[in-house]
Amino acid sequence: MSAAKTGDASRLDQFLAFSAEVTAFGVVELQGTGQAEAYLQTVDDVVGAALVDELLVLHAKAPRATGNEGRAARGAHLRRTIFGDGKLGPVARNIVKLWYSGVWYELPGAWTETYGPAPQDVTFVVSPSSYVEGLLWTAIGAHPAGAKAPGYGSWAAPPRIPRFADDPVSPPSAEPVDGTVDAERVPA
Amino acid sequence: MPSSKITTLSELKDYLYLAMQLEHATLPAYLTALYSIKPGTNTDAVHILRVVAVEEMLHLSIAANLLNAIGGTPDLAHPGFVPSYPTYLPDGETDFKVGITRFGKEAVETFKKIERPSKGDGRLVRRSYAPGTSVLGRHPKSDEMHFYSIGDFYKAIEDGFELLEAEAQGLGKTIFIGDPKRQVTSEYYYSGGGALFAVTDLESAKRAITLVMTQGEGTPTSIYDNDGELSHFYRFDQLTHGRYYQKGDEPHHPTGPALSVDWEASYPIEANVKLADFPAGTELYDAAQSFNQAYAKFLKAITRAFNGKPELLLTAVPLMFDFRNLITELVRNPLPGSAGRNAAPTFEIDAVTAAESLAAARQEVVA
Structure with a gap:
């Protein structure tokens, strides 16, 4: 596979597929941040497109997950080939952090010593909108300070935490704290 | 043939429902258009669109106050309240389509x-549309008869208020029999321009109609409305000219500070995408559906408020902030099979309302 430009749609799709799996957000939600191209460009710029391609190809080749066993096997495979890999692991973790916070975090010194140099590898916020669009705000049912105002009086309502793919059907949810006790949730 | 003259209270209520719809x-x-603008760009256009949208919500509330003043029942969840886009609006000899599109020229x-x-003077004209076409500013009793312009439509309403109140007064009565507690006033509504006031008599009713008219188009002698706010037409005209208006300016010749637009x-x-254009069973389809549900919920909430x-x-x-986030998410997603175009909100609200009533009815049967 060639080190295609960021403008290559299928490469962006692969980046989104990988990102969706490792962030537990959907591709539509990721695209909905408007940051996909900028993040792929960021990773390309810092560690080089060839390394990103290597990661994306490995992800695309991972065994398909069917049923509980399949999911476990796929998870183990990704941990072994990507997250457990000395070169790809730190980059993969950085992609997760990038989506959640909009920040590229400087890679561990050991990584740069072995696989560097990476002159652009410093901690930086990708753009003002990447801060606003960080997934962490949605994940905790909040909004970024100073942006995406949720409206006057909205603070009276409990935060709404989205359900993620592997959540149990009835998660211990953020019900309004109104003094009532839900019998089912009281430990016996 | 239907006349543009409003002669009964029930007709006036029908007109005011259509005014709310409009x-x-x-x-x-x-x-x-506002939420299609890319973040960090077009700050002047964002500001202008936002101000106008907020004032349109004010007009909607004013129309609800007018309807409540004469004992009507505002219902924004009524089937057909949200038109199918593109929808037609009358504009003099010609009419034009208003659609759901991106920001641009x-x-x-x-x-x-x-x-x-x-x-206008309340004139009606006959216009033929294909069946199923969504048209605003029509005569409430006839699908074929339309007001010559929106100005004519509001003139008919104003004349109706005057005539019916004069008749009622002659009998020692009034048409303003609505419960004053149903009036929405400024304490519940924050707006940059124009206060929201209670409609309780002919004077306040006429003042309300004038406010709606002049915030849109200005007064006959000025591009500013009676509160000294630039009217909507000229707010948008600033984008065309790339320059702000200032006091003393003539129409079409703004001389204020320059503004920049990145079209x-x-x-x-x-444009005017429908749910049927989304591949069924996909995350994107669900997102479009979620938006319609959120918007239906918003319309129900303001119906209760009114x-x-x-x-x-x-x-x-x-x-409103919820559905803003849903719109921004949709417009950033490519729409499969649309040759590089993106998704958008479909505003198909009737389908949501119908599905919810059906679900509620089933619930009742089970219970």
Whole structure:
């Protein structure tokens, strides 16, 4: 596979597929941040497109997950080939952090010593909108300070935490704290 | 043949329902254009669109106050309240289509047409549309008869108020029999321009109609309205000229500070997209559906607010921010099979309401 430009749609799709799996957000939600191209460009710029391609190809080749066993096997495979890999692991973790916070975090010194140099590898916020669009705000049912105002009086309502793919059907949810006790949730 | 003259209270109520529909119908177009603008760009256009959208919500509330003043029942969840886009608006000899599109030159030209209702004397004209076409500003009793312009439509309403109140007064009565507690006033509504006041008599009713008219088009002698606010038509006209108006300016010749517009800096959304254009069973389809559900919920909330619970208008505010986030998510997603265009909100609200009533009915049967 060639080190295609960021403008290559299928490469962006692969980046989104990988990102969706490792962030537990959907591709539509990721695209909905408007940051996909900028993040792929960021990773390309810092560690080089060839390394990103290597990661994306490995992800695309991972065994398909069917049923509980399949999911476990796929998870183990990704941990072994990507997250457990000395070169790809730190980059993969950085992609997760990038989506959640909009920040590229400087890679561990050991990584740069072995696989560097990476002159652009410093901690930086990708753009003002990447801060606003960080997934962490949605994940905790909040909004970024100073942006995406949720409206006057909205603070009276409990935060709404989205359900993620592997959540149990009835998660211990953020019900309004109104003094009532839900019998089912009281430990016996 | 139906006349434009309003002679009964029930007719006046029908007209005011259509006025609410008309005032609301601009919002999906303005909000979609607003949220299609790419973050960090077009700050002047964002500001202008936002101010106009907020004032359209004010007009909607004013129309609800007018309807409540004469004992009517505002219902924004009524089937057909949200038109199917593109929808037609009358504008003098010609009419034009208002659609759900991206921000750009074409959209701004349409917005200027919306806000340029010529002064009218209440004239009706016959216009034929294909069956199933969504048309605003029509005669409540006839699908074929339409007002010459929005100005004519409001003139008919104003004349109706005068005639019916004069008749009622002659009998020692009044048409303003609505419960004053149903009036929505400024304490429940924050707006940059124009206060929201209670409609309780002919004087306040006429003042309300004048406010709606002049905020759109200005007064006959000025590009500013009676509160000294630049009217909507000229707010949009600033984008065309790349320059702000200032006091003393003549129409079409703004001399204020320059403003910059990047006409291309909006997401390339597919115009007037429908849910049927989304691949079924996908995450994107669900996102479009979620938006329609959120918007239906918002319309229900303000319907309750306009029916004796004005304090609920405040609880509708966070709902608006919810659907804002859903719109921004949609417009950034490519729409499969649309040759590089993006998704957009479909505003198919009737389908949501119908599905919810069906579900509620089933629930009752089970119970």
